[in-house]
Amino acid sequence: MRARLLSKHEFHRFLEKLKSQGTLVAPVKEDIVRFKEITDVSAITTEGHPLFPLKKYFSPQKRKIFTYENNNIEEVLPEKQYIMFGARLCDINALLRLDKLFLGDISDRYYQRARANNLIIGLHCEIPPNEMCFCESMGLSDSGYDLLFCDAGENFHIKVGSERGNALVQDLPESDFQPEPIKTEKKLHNTEIAAFFENDAWKKEVEKCLSCGACTTLCPTCLCFDVYDDPDVEMNKGARITEWDSCQYEDFTKVAGGHVFRQAREQRFRHRIFHKIQYYKDQFGEFMCTGCGRCIEGCPTKIDFVEILNGMKQ
Amino acid sequence: MTELPEIATVDDIKQQTTSEYLIRINKGYKHDPGQFFQISLFNIGEAPISICSYDKNYIEMSIRSVGNVTDKLNALQKGDTIGIRGPYGRGYPMHDFKDNNLILIGGGSGVAPLRGVIQYIEKHRDDYKDVHLFFGFREPKEMLFKEDIESYKEKFDVHLTVDHPDDHWKGNVGVITKLLEESRVSNENTIVFLCGPPIMMKFGLQTLEKMGFNRDQVYLSFERQMKCGEKKCGHCMMNGVYVCKEGPVFRYDEVEGLSEKW
Ligand SMILES: Cc1cc2nc3c(=O)[nH]c(=O)nc-3n(C[C@H](O)[C@H](O)[C@H](O)COP(=O)(O)OP(=O)(O)OC[C@H]3O[C@@H](n4cnc5c(N)ncnc54)[C@H](O)[C@@H]3O)c2cc1C
Ligand code: SF4
Ligand code: SF4
Ligand code: FES
Numbered sequence: 084m085r086a087r088l089l090s091k092h093e094f095h096r097f098l099e100k101l102k103s104q105g106t107l108v109a110p111v112k113e114d115i116v117r118f119k120e121i122t123d124v125s126a127i128t129t130e131g132h133p134l135f136p137l138k139k140y141f142s143p144q145k146r147k148i149f150t151y152e153n154n155n156i157e158e159v160l161p162e163k164q165y166i167m168f169g170a171r172l173c174d175i176n177a178l179l180r181l182d183k184l185f186l187g188d189i190s191d192r193y194y195q196r197a198r199a200n201n202l203i204i205g206l207h208c209e210i211p212p213n214e215m216c217f218c219e220s221m222g223l224s225d226s227g228y229d230l231l232f233c234d235a236g237e238n239f240h241i242k243v244g245s246e247r248g249n250a251l252v253q254d255l256p257e258s259d260f261q262p263e264p265i266k267t268e269k270k271l272h273n274t275e276i277a278a279f280f281e282n283d284a285w286k287k288e289v290e291k292c293l294s295c296g297a298c299t300t301l302c303p304t305c306l307c308f309d310v311y312d313d314p315d316v317e318m319n320k321g322a323r324i325t326e327w328d329s330c331q332y333e334d335f336t337k338v339a340g341g342h343v344f345r346q347a348r349e350q351r352f353r354h355r356i357f358h359k360i361q362y363y364k365d366q367f368g369e370f371m372c373t374g375c376g377r378c379i380e381g382c383p384t385k386i387d388f389v390e391i392l393n394g395m396k397q
Numbered sequence: 398m399t400e401l402p403e404i405a406t407v408d409d410i411k412q413q414t415t416s417e418y419l420i421r422i423n424k425g426y427k428h429d430p431g432q433f434f435q436i437s438l439f440n441i442g443e444a445p446i447s448i449c450s451y452d453k454n455y456i457e458m459s460i461r462s463v464g465n466v467t468d469k470l471n472a473l474q475k476g477d478t479i480g481i482r483g484p485y486g487r488g489y490p491m492h493d494f495k496d497n498n499l500i501l502i503g504g505g506s507g508v509a510p511l512r513g514v515i516q517y518i519e520k521h522r523d524d525y526k527d528v529h530l531f532f533g534f535r536e537p538k539e540m541l542f543k544e545d546i547e548s549y550k551e552k553f554d555v556h557l558t559v560d561h562p563d564d565h566w567k568g569n570v571g572v573i574t575k576l577l578e579e580s581r582v583s584n585e586n587t588i589v590f591l592c593g594p595p596i597m598m599k600f601g602l603q604t605l606e607k608m609g610f611n612r613d614q615v616y617l618s619f620e621r622q623m624k625c626g627e628k629k630c631g632h633c634m635m636n637g638v639y640v641c642k643e644g645p646v647f648r649y650d651e652v653e654g655l656s657e658k659w
Contacts, residue, residue, distance in 0.1 A: 148398050148401075149401055151439050154404045154439075154478055156401055156402070156404075158401060184628075184629065185629065187628070188628075189399050189400075189627045189628065189629070190399060191398060191399055191627075191629060192399055280656065281656075306629075307630055307631030307632070308624065308625075308629070308630050308631075309624055309630070310398065310442075310443060310624040310625060310630065311442055312437075312439060312440050312441060312442050312443075314439070314440035318440055321439060321440055323437075323439075323443075325398055325630075328624075328630070328631070328632070330631060330634075335622070335632060336621065336622055336632065337622060338620055338621065338622050339461075339463040339464060339467075340463070342595075344621070344635075344657060345657070354634070354657075357636070357637070358634070358637070361637065362634075362636065362637025363637075365637055366637065
């Protein structure tokens with residue numbers, strides 16, 4: 084399908100059209116840039132990279148799986164149909180990574196429903212929005228979007244990724260534009276890390292980790308969760324909840340009797356990195372990490388796993 | 398998460414030891430020995446529990462009170478309801494063991510899933526050759542399935558031991574691995590089930606190796622924190638392996654290289 088051209092004068096009108104078709108989510112500049120549900124399209128920004136990723140729209144931080152009243156169960160499924168504007172390629176790829184986990188052999192119905200009619204309008208990175216970006220090393224695929232907006236001064240060139248996307252832009256003038264692959268200053272050089280499991284650098288470099296879980300909260304592909312019940316005071320009803328959890332917390336692997344399988348913080352840190360760079364790839368053939376840089380940017384003690392891995396020698 | 402719990406009625410609940418109760422649900426579920434259910438009580442929460450029976454008409458579970466959910470499960474009365482989802486995980490591939498001798502080594506609550514294996518063997522007795530049971534408990538009063546074990550003595554080669562005997566105990570005292578070594582059971586055409594606390598499995602593996610068993614003759618069962626049972630929540634990962642789905646039963650050579658197994 085041919086690319087299209089949209090004059091920036093027409094941009095707000097285009098966004099209005101999107102908004103009329105579902106719940107529009109897009110980056111807004113507040114104290115920081117955040118993805119938000121949009122009421123006023125003029126609040127949308129195409130600058131910067133939202134610190135918090137899109138995963139909350141597909142499996143909220145605290146999510147009711149079902150409500151119960153006496154012995155009757157009612158499943159809770161998403162109500163909104165999201166149209167996402169302004170997702171960068173790392174975040175679009177992150178959804179593709181999560182799809183493999185949540186739509187795999189046992190699909191998560193909530194996630195599936197939220198993803199099913201989800202429309203994604205990406206925003207190409209002419210220059211990386213953040214100095215922590217290293218997506219160039221992570222083999223991102225140029226897919227997963229319905230449309231991809233590429234800023235070209237006066238205009239946007241719009242790359243078309245799906246029939247649904249095409250239907251939104253088919254009245255616009257055609258364009259021959261092809262976006263340049265994204266180049267990042269920061270790079271992950273060591274992507275084959277199996278031999279680095281036992282390495283002194285883990286302990287040394289991760290000593291200052293607070294096990295706070297900021298990295299897992301910010302990561303667009305971290306979606307581990309806890310399961311618990313939230314009863315009503317009258318105790319005849321309540322809800323079973325999944326809530327984001329973190330492998331960085333000590334009790335994440337605790338079992339009855341008190342044994343913890345990853346007792347040392349560097350073991351927990353290493354587990355996360357191995358999941359992102361090694362284990363997921365063993366299973367699905369691609370990295371789980373999409374190089375968005377958030378876990379580095381948002382770490383209160385500025386632990387940089389890319390530098391840690393780059394510094395390791397066989 | 399995907400599968401919603403079904404409501405099931407507790408058709409029987411019996412005290413087994415000071416802290417363990419046997420719960421029966423008169424409903425059959427197609428399953429393999431070694432698989433587990435996620436059992437829940439509304440308002441309280443959910444816990445993974447092994448199936449310790451093998452019958453098309455009912456399931457039994459032996460539950461040890463160690464906290465929130467298990468304490469409340471053990472306080473249930475006949476007729477109360479629970480939530481149940483599953484069965485989950487990969488159990489013992491019993492078909493693959495046809496025409497083999499079987500050695501079942503269980504420590505403490507590790508005996509529970511093995512009881513499911515025994516009930517399977519009883520229903521398919523001609524498929525297997527000699528069956529040896531090695532069960533160890535901390536104290537005689539912690540012994541699970543006493544009556545069942547009595548009846549096994551008539552059918553199988555049974556070895557029992559306790560760590561700390563009381564005044565009435567006349568049997569073996571000491572670790573299960575010692576009994577195993579002394580028994581000199583042959584490693585020919587033999588499959589070993591090793592189920593118990595990590596320390597017991599670790600020493601068990603050493604003993605078995607000394608006795609000439611290969612890694613692919615030994616099946617282990619692992620315990621992890623398991624919130625979903627559906628390969629989603631991440632809690633059960635052992636390196637890159639999801640124990641809830643790919644396990645909890647593994648052949649030893651499948652997990653030997655995983656540094657996080659103990
Ligand atoms: C595959 C499998 C099969 C099992 N089969 C059986 C069985 O047949 N019978 C049986 O009795 N048990 C079985 N268990 C163990 C059982 O699931 C646990 O004992 C149970 O989940 C404990 O839950 P609880 O709510 O009673 O205890 P909790 O109140 O959750 O905790 C009890 C103790 O566990 C630790 N703990 C566990 N989770 C956490 C957490 N999130 N945070 C902090 N501490 C924690 C703590 O040390 C605490 O003191 C099995 C476990 C697995 C994985
Ligand atoms: S690496 Fe940083 S963000 Fe992650 S848990 Fe440690 S201190 Fe928190
Ligand atoms: S691991 Fe860090 S850089 Fe990679 S996707 Fe997650 S937050 Fe982004
Ligand atoms: S128990 Fe949730 S992933 Fe295994």
